Amino acid sequence: MTRGQDAWVTSMIAVRDARDEAAFARLFGHFAPRVKAFLMRSGADATLAEECAQETMATLWHKAHLFDPNRASVATWIFTIARNRRIDVLRRTRHPEPEDLPWGPEPEPDQADALALQQESKQLGEALAALPEKQRVLIEKAYFGDLTHSEIATETGLPLGTIKSRIRLALDRLRHAMK
Amino acid sequence: MTMHDINHHLTDKLLMAYSAGALPEAFSLAVATHVSMCDECRARLGAYESLGGAVLERADTVAMAPDSLDVTMARIRNGAPVVNTPAPHKRGVLPAPLCDYVGGDLADVRWRSIGMGVKQAILPTSRDATARLLFIPAGAAVPDHGHRGTELTLVLQGAFVDETDRYGPGDIEIADEDLHHMPVADIGADCICLAATDAPLRFRGMIPRLAQPFLRI
Numbered sequence: 001m002t003r004g005q006d007a008w009v010t011s012m013i014a015v016r017d018a019r020d021e022a023a024f025a026r027l028f029g030h031f032a033p034r035v036k037a038f039l040m041r042s043g044a045d046a047t048l049a050e051e052c053a054q055e056t057m058a059t060l061w062h063k064a065h066l067f068d069p070n071r072a073s074v075a076t077w078i079f080t081i082a083r084n085r086r087i088d089v090l091r092r093t094r095h096p097e098p099e100d101l102p103w104g105p106e107p108e109p110d111q112a113d114a115l116a117l118q119q120e121s122k123q124l125g126e127a128l129a130a131l132p133e134k135q136r137v138l139i140e141k142a143y144f145g146d147l148t149h150s151e152i153a154t155e156t157g158l159p160l161g162t163i164k165s166r167i168r169l170a171l172d173r174l175r176h177a178m179k
Numbered sequence: 180m181t182m183h184d185i186n187h188h189l190t191d192k193l194l195m196a197y198s199a200g201a202l203p204e205a206f207s208l209a210v211a212t213h214v215s216m217c218d219e220c221r222a223r224l225g226a227y228e229s230l231g232g233a234v235l236e237r238a239d240t241v242a243m244a245p246d247s248l249d250v251t252m253a254r255i256r257n258g259a260p261v262v263n264t265p266a267p268h269k270r271g272v273l274p275a276p277l278c279d280y281v282g283g284d285l286a287d288v289r290w291r292s293i294g295m296g297v298k299q300a301i302l303p304t305s306r307d308a309t310a311r312l313l314f315i316p317a318g319a320a321v322p323d324h325g326h327r328g329t330e331l332t333l334v335l336q337g338a339f340v341d342e343t344d345r346y347g348p349g350d351i352e353i354a355d356e357d358l359h360h361m362p363v364a365d366i367g368a369d370c371i372c373l374a375a376t377d378a379p380l381r382f383r384g385m386i387p388r389l390a391q392p393f394l395r396i
Contacts, residue, residue: 028248033240050244054251061255076232083200093305096208099215099275125233142199143234149196
């Protein structure tokens, strides 16, 4: 059986709130091999990718208290950790991050918001899968670090228009979640 | 954290390039600082990062080493414990990403005069682009210049006006080869900006051109 997005959120929250090692092992089993593949696509050799994937997963444990299911899916959150690792290690520079949002007045996240965000993330993945191959490959190349920023700025084949409706929905959800 | 109405935002392509990790460090700093001040762009960035998450989720897999989970658990046990509550950032003038680069807040910036009352402080980033803080006294002008590459100018305090519009706190101007401008600080207050460029500026006047190699602008 494949786990849906919500199961990953459940595991992540178990790591965050209960330091649950079994939940961590489930996340590790699913995401570490993807992070390793991502880093190898970005130019790391197998040894370096293995090490960085381990570090990415260790960061997930250490920074679990920053995970907010209202603002990101587990895959998105891990992507940002792995991306920053890639920039540190492969480009030897930093990736400055925005200031953290101050905690809102309600400490308890709104479950409906979190569920809706996970749903949008899933649909964004489906929209990506449904793109014509050429366009999908371009998006993947951009996120795997194969396009320079000027290539992203000039690349006319990037299907930003096509997936804009999906991005738009994800955006509306995030706006709502930050209110 | 929106302090004022922000009218000039990041483009989709800059947000995508930032989320993909493709920008030079100086540009990433300008993006992260604008996002710290602008909830709208923070939400838009979240959407582009979701796209990165979708790419990762769909990515191929490469098997981890057989003992990798144990090794990672050992890393976790030996690793420095992360403080559970990040120290609340005391809000001065500079948003957190900039404070990291300055090593403090506005009072800690080490300014160097570049003439006519204008001061700058170059921030330590990778050399593929340059990030600098600019201090423009109320009513003063930055010499008329054009751009070879891209220049991002983010207002942190005060405001400036150029041929295109008025830019207040949180506004970011994205200038490319086509723009030749002479930003003038609002008369009401000194203007402090973060400017990121990936190529030297092109000045029109003789004096700034001569001074350029020494000032690194």
